Amino acid sequence: MEKIFTRFGDGTPTEMSESELRADLEAGTEDAADRGKIPPLTEDELNHLFDIFSSPYKFISVEPGQEIVLTYDGAHVKIRRHGLNVERIQGLQIYEKVMGADTLELCHVDYSFKPIKPIVTFEQPVMEQALLTTHAPMFYGAMPNLGLYSQPDGPFPNPAELMPAGKIEEAQASHELAVKEAVRDIVFVGSCMIECGADGINIDSTGAAGDADFLAALLATQQLKEKYPHTCVEIGMAGEFILGMHAGLEFEGTRLAGLYPHDQVKLVEKAGGTIYGPVVNTNTTESTPWNVARVVTFTKAVGEVAKIPIHPNMGMGVGAVPTCDHPPIDTVSRASKAMVEICRLDGL
Amino acid sequence: MLDEKIIEEAKQLILQQNKEEAAKLTQKVISEGTDPLELLKEGFIPGINHVGDLFGRGQLFLPELIKAAATMKTVTDIVNEAIADDSEKQQSQTTVLIATVKGDVHDIGKAIVVSLMRANGFVVHDLGRDVETDKIIEEAQNVNADIIGTSALLTTTMPRQKEIEEALKSAGLRDRFKTIVGGAPVTPRWAARIGADAYAEDAQDGVLKVKELLAQS
Numbered sequence: 001m002e003k004i005f006t007r008f009g010d011g012t013p014t015e016m017s018e019s020e021l022r023a024d025l026e027a028g029t030e031d032a033a034d035r036g037k038i039p040p041l042t043e044d045e046l047n048h049l050f051d052i053f054s055s056p057y058k059f060i061s062v063e064p065g066q067e068i069v070l071t072y073d074g075a076h077v078k079i080r081r082h083g084l085n086v087e088r089i090q091g092l093q094i095y096e097k098v099m100g101a102d103t104l105e106l107c108h109v110d111y112s113f114k115p116i117k118p119i120v121t122f123e124q125p126v127m128e129q130a131l132l133t134t135h136a137p138m139f140y141g142a143m144p145n146l147g148l149y150s151q152p153d154g155p156f157p158n159p160a161e162l163m164p165a166g167k168i169e170e171a172q173a174s175h176e177l178a179v180k181e182a183v184r185d186i187v188f189v190g191s192c193m194i195e196c197g198a199d200g201i202n203i204d205s206t207g208a209a210g211d212a213d214f215l216a217a218l219l220a221t222q223q224l225k226e227k228y229p230h231t232c233v234e235i236g237m238a239g240e241f242i243l244g245m246h247a248g249l250e251f252e253g254t255r256l257a258g259l260y261p262h263d264q265v266k267l268v269e270k271a272g273g274t275i276y277g278p279v280v281n282t283n284t285t286e287s288t289p290w291n292v293a294r295v296v297t298f299t300k301a302v303g304e305v306a307k308i309p310i311h312p313n314m315g316m317g318v319g320a321v322p323t324c325d326h327p328p329i330d331t332v333s334r335a336s337k338a339m340v341e342i343c344r345l346d347g348l
Numbered sequence: 349m350l351d352e353k354i355i356e357e358a359k360q361l362i363l364q365q366n367k368e369e370a371a372k373l374t375q376k377v378i379s380e381g382t383d384p385l386e387l388l389k390e391g392f393i394p395g396i397n398h399v400g401d402l403f404g405r406g407q408l409f410l411p412e413l414i415k416a417a418a419t420m421k422t423v424t425d426i427v428n429e430a431i432a433d434d435s436e437k438q439q440s441q442t443t444v445l446i447a448t449v450k451g452d453v454h455d456i457g458k459a460i461v462v463s464l465m466r467a468n469g470f471v472v473h474d475l476g477r478d479v480e481t482d483k484i485i486e487e488a489q490n491v492n493a494d495i496i497g498t499s500a501l502l503t504t505t506m507p508r509q510k511e512i513e514e515a516l517k518s519a520g521l522r523d524r525f526k527t528i529v530g531g532a533p534v535t536p537r538w539a540a541r542i543g544a545d546a547y548a549e550d551a552q553d554g555v556l557k558v559k560e561l562l563a564q565s
Contacts, residue, residue: 012537035405166418168411210410244409258406285535323503 004054007331009291010284011324018054021289025049028286028293035241036260038301041293045342049296052334053289059333062340069347071103071311073141073204073236074111089130096136102347105139105202106130112145113185114154120189124196131197139234140193141202144186144216146209149178156181159245175212175246179219186220191227200232200274208238210245211256214264218251218271225272235268236277236313237261240298262301269308275346278302279313284323288331291320295335296342303344311347312339350377350386358391362399365415367422374426384427385467393460393551396420417456424459431466442470442562445493447484448477449508454501454531461497461530461551468555481511488525494565495558497548500531509534510542526561530554 003015016024025046033040041049052060072078076091086094088106095101106127108116116123123140131138150158156178162171190201201224206217221233242264244257252270259267261278268276280295299312317323320335339345354377361370370392377387399416402408444465448455455477465472473491475484488496500506509529516522529539530548539547545561548554 008537010535010537163410163414166414168414172411241406244406244411247409247411257409260406284533 005330006053007288007322007328008284009282009286009288009320009322011322011328011331014287016287016289018050021053022046022050024287024290025053025293028290029297031290032280032294032297036262036298036301038260038262038297041297041300041342045296045300046293048342049289049293049338052338053292055334058330060337061333062337066340068340068345069102069311070100071105071347072099072101073105073139073202074107075101075105077107077109077111088126089133092130092134092138096134101136103137103139104130104134105141106198107141111142111204112148113142113182113189114145114148116142116189117185120192124192127193127196127198137199137232138197139200139202139232140190140198141204142186142189143205143208143238144182144203144213144220145205146175146178146182146213146216149181150174154178154181172246172248175210175249179212179216179249182213182216183219183223186216187223187227190220190224190233194224194228194231198231200234202234202236204234204236204277205238206235207242210243211249212246213238214242214256214259215249215251218267218273221268221271221273232274233272234275234277234311235271235273236311237264237279240278240280261298262305265302265306265308265310269306273308275309275311276302276306277311277313279318280320282317282320282323288320288322288334292335292338295320296338299339299343299345306344309346310344312343312345314339314348350382350390354387355391358387359395359398362392362395362416362419365412365419367415367419370419370423371426374423378426378430384430385463388424388427388460388463389552392420392423396456396460420456421459424456424463428459428463428466431463442495442558443473443491443493444470444495444497444558445473445475445484445488445491446497446499447475447479448499448501449484449505449512450478450480451508452500452502452505452531453477454499457501457531457551458499461499461548461554464551464555465558468558470558481508481515484512485515485519485521489521493525495528495561496525497528497530497554497558500529500534502531503533506531506533506538509538509544513543526565528554528557528561 029040075095076088079091092104150156156174159171159174203217207214217235242256242259247257249256265276280298282291321327378384403413462472462474498509526545528546528548529544536547546557548557
């Protein structure tokens with residue numbers, strides 16, 4: 001057989017022999033199994049991945065009947081980033097009516113809960129108008145973004161300055177203060193948007209600022225679900241494991257630092273979360289087959305323990321999608337097909 | 349040749365983030381006339397690499413990483429000072445200028461590179477971290493460097509390495525210096541893409557790449 005075309009995790013094209021492809025698939029699943037302490041993919045699953053990657057077609061997909069829910073976060077922001085000069089509601093309509101989005105998300109370009117707080121009354125009428133002109137379930141989304149709560153962007157001392165100076169306890173105290181403020185902001189903004197009709201709240205890129213960030217999302221979810229038991233709260237992640245920036249924070253007796261997706265989902269369930277969006281990072285120095293085998297291994301483990309729907313993130317730099325401005329369709333379609341056919345997903 | 353027990357102790361002291369004991373061990377090795385670089389290469393560097401691996405796996409967290417890094421910085425500074433005193437080792441006239449690029453404050457890896465390069469007889473000018481592109485080029489001319497080595501530990505600061513290549517070309521200085529790039533997110537493909545002369549995977553590879561570039565020139 002001729003060499004098989006694929007790419008590195010940064011999008012650079014490369015070619016592999018059959019034995020190199022198989023070796024990378026095996027190494028990718030072993031890496032995930034080793035890190036997550038989860039089972040590697042079976043021989044049959046690796047063979048299936050091999051078939052996906054050795055397909056000569058540029059674009060591949062799932063068989064009819066295996067389609068799953070397709071969701072987008074920050075959709076209308078992305079469409080403007082690509083140079084289409086449309087307003088937010090028009091952007092949502094394009095995603096729903098042209099691109100086949102099954103759920104939609106309205107958001108502000110400054111995608112964090114804290115800066116939405118003072119302008120939430122300007123966001124509410126946009127949500128009402130968006131709901132009147134679209135049909136798909138509509139989320140309001142933003143990030144906890146705990147970085148905004150420390151100096152110079154917020155009131156508390158900056159842990160990133162305190163830690164290197166050896167002031168570890170002070171840095172941890174600052175993280176804890178930020179959690180309280182962030183929870184208040186998420187619950188306030190979330191409540192305002194739910195009360196003007198949003199079908200759900202997407203707490204996105206959770207954990208980007210570490211374990212405190214994840215804790216804020218869990219606590220806010222708990223409070224939102226207590227206030228609005230029938231609303232949908234999705235927790236989407238920022239990375240594959242929770243960075244221990246504080247290292248000592250717990251939720252319901254479980255230490256957050258170092259948790260991988262199959263453990264994260266259990267806490268999202270405990271907090272009352274409706275949908276969980278796992279993330280597995282793309283390694284730019286490894287091949288796409290290596291990355292796909294790895295992400296499928298992690299995500300399969302989530303599907304096996306999850307009691308709530310899971311919508312894994314498949315975008316630039318995550319879900320084995322290459323880290324480059326315009327992820328190539330050959331790799332995106334292969335990664336998506338592999339995820340849908342091997343993992344127990346509810347959506348992407 | 350260092351005792352295996354001492355090497356293992358050095359690894360463990362980094363893992364335990366024990367700055368005081370690590371410094372004492374380094375001073376002891378130097379005072380006994382044993383090569384401190386062997387202690388660094390065989391003990392402390394594998395120790396900090398293991399810490400980095402554990403951090404990358406979510407099995408060790410930022411407070412521990414910070415303490416381990418501070419321990420590593422302490423022992424590297426002691427070793428660098430000892431090497432600087434050993435003038436016999438600086439026989440080569442090959443001059444390497446090293447810096448962490450603007451916007452990037454990471455310099456533990458760079459400090460190790462400096463140690464190994466000095467140990468291999470190169471004259472090393474370390475500009476530190478968060479260094480402007482213009483300053484790197486200006487200093488490279490001032491010290492008549494043969495090699496410019498830059499480190500970038502963030503995807504957001506990697507473009508500074510490209511900026512250096514472009515600034516050298518604009519100033520008509522590109523052929524005067526060889527360039528080596530390194531840092532966690534940096535790859536051989538990135539080096540090729542921006543036009544750097546070499547990519548260094550780690551400190552030891554950096555030394556090899558300097559030797560290869562010198563052999564080519």
